[in-house]
Amino acid sequence: MNGNTQKKSLRADPFSLVMRGLVWGAALLTAGVLLALIAYILIRGVPNLKLSLFELEYNSENVSMFPSIVMTIYMTVLTLIITTPLGIGCAIYLTEYAKRGNKVVEIIRLAAETLSGIPSIVYGLFGMLFFVTALQWKNSILAGSCTLAIMVLPLIIRSTEEALKSVPDSYREASFGLGAGKLRTVMRVVLPPAMPGIVAGVILAVGRIVGETAALIYTAGTVAKITANPMESARTLAVHMYALSSEGLHTSEAFATGVVLLLVVLMLNATSNAIAKRITKGK
Amino acid sequence: MNKVMSKSKGGKEMEKMRRGIKDLPALFRSPAFRKNFKEKLMEVVFFIAACASILSVTLICIFIFQGGWNAVKEVGLAEFLGGTKWKPTADNPSFGIFPMIMGSIYVTGGALIIGVPIGILTAVFMARFCPKWLHRWLKPAFELLAGIPSIVYGFFGLMVLVPLVRQFFPGDGNSMFTAWILLGIMVLPTIISISEAALRAVPESYYEGALALGASHERAVFKTIVPAAKSGILAGVVLGIGRVIGETMALIWVCGNQPRLPDSIFDGVRTMTTNIVLEMGYATGLHRQTLIATGAVLFAFILLINALFAVLKRKELKQ
Numbered sequence: 106m107n108g109n110t111q112k113k114s115l116r117a118d119p120f121s122l123v124m125r126g127l128v129w130g131a132a133l134l135t136a137g138v139l140l141a142l143i144a145y146i147l148i149r150g151v152p153n154l155k156l157s158l159f160e161l162e163y164n165s166e167n168v169s170m171f172p173s174i175v176m177t178i179y180m181t182v183l184t185l186i187i188t189t190p191l192g193i194g195c196a197i198y199l200t201e202y203a204k205r206g207n208k209v210v211e212i213i214r215l216a217a218e219t220l221s222g223i224p225s226i227v228y229g230l231f232g233m234l235f236f237v238t239a240l241q242w243k244n245s246i247l248a249g250s251c252t253l254a255i256m257v258l259p260l261i262i263r264s265t266e267e268a269l270k271s272v273p274d275s276y277r278e279a280s281f282g283l284g285a286g287k288l289r290t291v292m293r294v295v296l297p298p299a300m301p302g303i304v305a306g307v308i309l310a311v312g313r314i315v316g317e318t319a320a321l322i323y324t325a326g327t328v329a330k331i332t333a334n335p336m337e338s339a340r341t342l343a344v345h346m347y348a349l350s351s352e353g354l355h356t357s358e359a360f361a362t363g364v365v366l367l368l369v370v371l372m373l374n375a376t377s378n379a380i381a382k383r384i385t386k387g388k
Numbered sequence: 389m390n391k392v393m394s395k396s397k398g399g400k401e402m403e404k405m406r407r408g409i410k411d412l413p414a415l416f417r418s419p420a421f422r423k424n425f426k427e428k429l430m431e432v433v434f435f436i437a438a439c440a441s442i443l444s445v446t447l448i449c450i451f452i453f454q455g456g457w458n459a460v461k462e463v464g465l466a467e468f469l470g471g472t473k474w475k476p477t478a479d480n481p482s483f484g485i486f487p488m489i490m491g492s493i494y495v496t497g498g499a500l501i502i503g504v505p506i507g508i509l510t511a512v513f514m515a516r517f518c519p520k521w522l523h524r525w526l527k528p529a530f531e532l533l534a535g536i537p538s539i540v541y542g543f544f545g546l547m548v549l550v551p552l553v554r555q556f557f558p559g560d561g562n563s564m565f566t567a568w569i570l571l572g573i574m575v576l577p578t579i580i581s582i583s584e585a586a587l588r589a590v591p592e593s594y595y596e597g598a599l600a601l602g603a604s605h606e607r608a609v610f611k612t613i614v615p616a617a618k619s620g621i622l623a624g625v626v627l628g629i630g631r632v633i634g635e636t637m638a639l640i641w642v643c644g645n646q647p648r649l650p651d652s653i654f655d656g657v658r659t660m661t662t663n664i665v666l667e668m669g670y671a672t673g674l675h676r677q678t679l680i681a682t683g684a685v686l687f688a689f690i691l692l693i694n695a696l697f698a699v700l701k702r703k704e705l706k707q
Contacts, residue, residue, distance in 0.1 A: 118604055118606075118607070120606065120607065120610075121604040121605070121606035121607055122606075124606040124607075124609075124610055125517075125606050127509055128509050128510075128512050128513045128517050128606075129513065129517065130509075131505070131506045131507075131509030131510045131513060132509070132510045132513035132514070132517075132518070132526070134506060134510075135506060135507075135510045135530065135533075135576055135580070136526060136529065138573055138576075139529055139530070139532070139533050142536070142541075142544055142573075143536075145544065145547075145548060146540065146543075146544065149547070190437065191437045191440045192437075193437075194433065194434045194436075194437025194438065195434070195437045195438040195440060195441060197434050197437075198431075198434035198435050198437065198438040199438060201434075202431055202434055202435070203438075212442060213438050213439070213441060213442060215698075216441040216442045216444070216445045217441045218694065218698065219445050219691070219694055220441055220444060220445060222627075222630050222690055222693070222694040222697070223448065223634070223687070223690060224630075224631075224633075224634020224635070224636070224661070224686070224690060225634070225636065226634060226636040226661045226664055226665060226683070226686070227448070227452065227634065227683055227686060227687050227690070228448075229665075230452060230455075230664065230668075230680060230683040231447070231448045231451055231452055233668070234451040234452070234455055234680065235447060235451050239451070255444045255448075258440065258441055258444065259441065262441065286423060286427055287427055287431075288426060288427050288430050288431075312535055315537070316535070316536075316537025316538070316539070316540075317537070318537070318538070318539045318636075318637045319538075319636040319637050319661075319665060322665065322668075322669075323668055323669075343537055343539050346539055346540075346543065347539055347637065350542075350543055350546065350641065356547075359543065360543075360547075363540055363543055366537060366539075366540060367536065367537075367540055370535055370536065370537055371532055371535065371536070373535075374531065374532055374535035375528065375532070378528050378531060
């Protein structure tokens with residue numbers, strides 16, 4: 106195909122010209138909006154990052170985001186402790202143990218798909234009804250973590266499943282051929298090469314957890330204090346941003362919180378993407 | 389193979405057993421039995437982990453719908469779904485969520501009107517127009533767009549979009565129109581990634597055939613490839629609907645939140661999601677239950693959309 110005929114046909118054919126313009130325009134618009142959004146938060150937020158925002162204790166004077174950063178890490182770790190074994194176990198069952206066309210497997214798949222479509226506010230409502238009220242855990246870190254654990258479960262299942270599927274069958278056959286049992290094959294032969302894919306999924310899940318607000322307001326509550334007790338209420342960084350902005354008094358602090366939140370989430374997602382890309386390249 | 393091994397070893401175990409019941413503990417300690425037991429045990433453990441998602445879905449359905457049913461029983465289904473007055477704290481309270489249902493539908497529809505054309509065109513760009521070096525940058529960038537937390541989108545809407553709309557359009561900026569723009573942006577990554585995958589799945593021969601018949605690049609793409617990827621693109625749009633209708637935190641500072649049917653697109657609206665988040669903090673008794681019921685209605689919408697998405701995806705796989 107040479108450029109000359111292309112240009113000629115474009116002049117003679119307004120449809121092609123218009124469509125080319127629209128396609129480039131749409132892509133430019135999307136990229137522009139993305140850039141504008143990130144640039145705006147950075148430009149307005151970075152100058153507001155003051156040292157007082159990172160003081161150990163939160164009070165209405167310094168509006169420190171430090172406690173919520175610590176509690177975000179706490180809640181993320183707790184959520185992962187609950188959800189990763191379940192998600193990886195489920196994926197191992199689906200890819201390694203379940204027989205094809207099994208009814209139970211189809212139901213499990215359907216359930217995971219349903220979970221991934223449920224919006225966070227419904228998770229929040231459920232967490233409030235089940236963990237907070239029915240189990241009487243009150244507004245607590247544990248209730249919030251359990252709610253989030255269910256929320257990111259399908260994500261971990263899907264990424265682990267894909268990672269396990271990408272391990273060639275010859276690995277399994279070789280392992281069986283050497284006399285290893287199923288369990289040993291899964292744990293020693295299949296899981297290690299699948300690890301990067303699983304880690305990429307877990308990091309993506311961490312991104313979701315850190316950015317989540319709606320599922321946490323009525324499950325983990327909004328208390329801005331560092332605590333080690335999982336039965337106490339705490340706020341994560343995203344909830345902190347919501348609280349600041351709702352009060353309407355601390356706009357510049359909300360901007361600063363937004364910068365930290367945005368950078369953390371973007372970094373997590375970029376890391377996850379980079380790992381996933383390395384895997385596909387390595388194949 | 390496993391079975392053969394355990395059988396031959398099992399034979400020895402039987403021998404031992406015959407030698408005396410006294411040796412029973414030795415049976416449990418024997419490596420073959422332990423290995424077999426461990427295998428079975430771990431399979432059961434993995435199966436239980438796999439059932440966690442079924443359990444979660446069941447619990448969510450039970451708690452949300454049961455909570456909703458309690459409110460509907462008291463208010464009445466027609467009154468609850470069809471009532472246009474939402475005055476939960478008045479002396480003579482009325483609980484009609486019709487404005488919120490319509491609010492969710494209006495906001496979703498508008499966001500799609502903005503997001504779908506831009507999203508599909510961008511997907512076409514990514515799949516068929518984008519130079520390779522640019523694609524390497526744009527693809528992860530658009531994936532980042534999906535990762536930005538909705539609270540940050542909401543804050544951006546509050547600080548940028550609301551003042552902009554206030555300046556150029558009637559009303560105070562907290563409007564359905566503002567919500568359309570913001571959610572139109574938010575739905576882009578979903579539509580782009582799924583549509584691009586669908587467009588890339590179309591066999592190259594379609595495009596080549598069109599070119600051979602003398603079509604231009606644009607005509608070949610829009611007259612052969614896009615129609616062939618139709619059901620995949622539609623699946624992306626349906627998934628986008630699910631995302632938008634469940635969006636909460638991006639909306640609370642943007643859409644105005646007045647619980648009434650809007651007269652113009654520059655009026656404020658309240659969606660089902662914001663209704664829950666705004667009032668749950670102080671609601672008690674029947675008011676609280678009607679909020680849960682609002683969640684149940686939203687959940688029903690989501691389940692319907694999910695089912696539609698599953699059907700579309702299956703149809704695409706068959707093709």
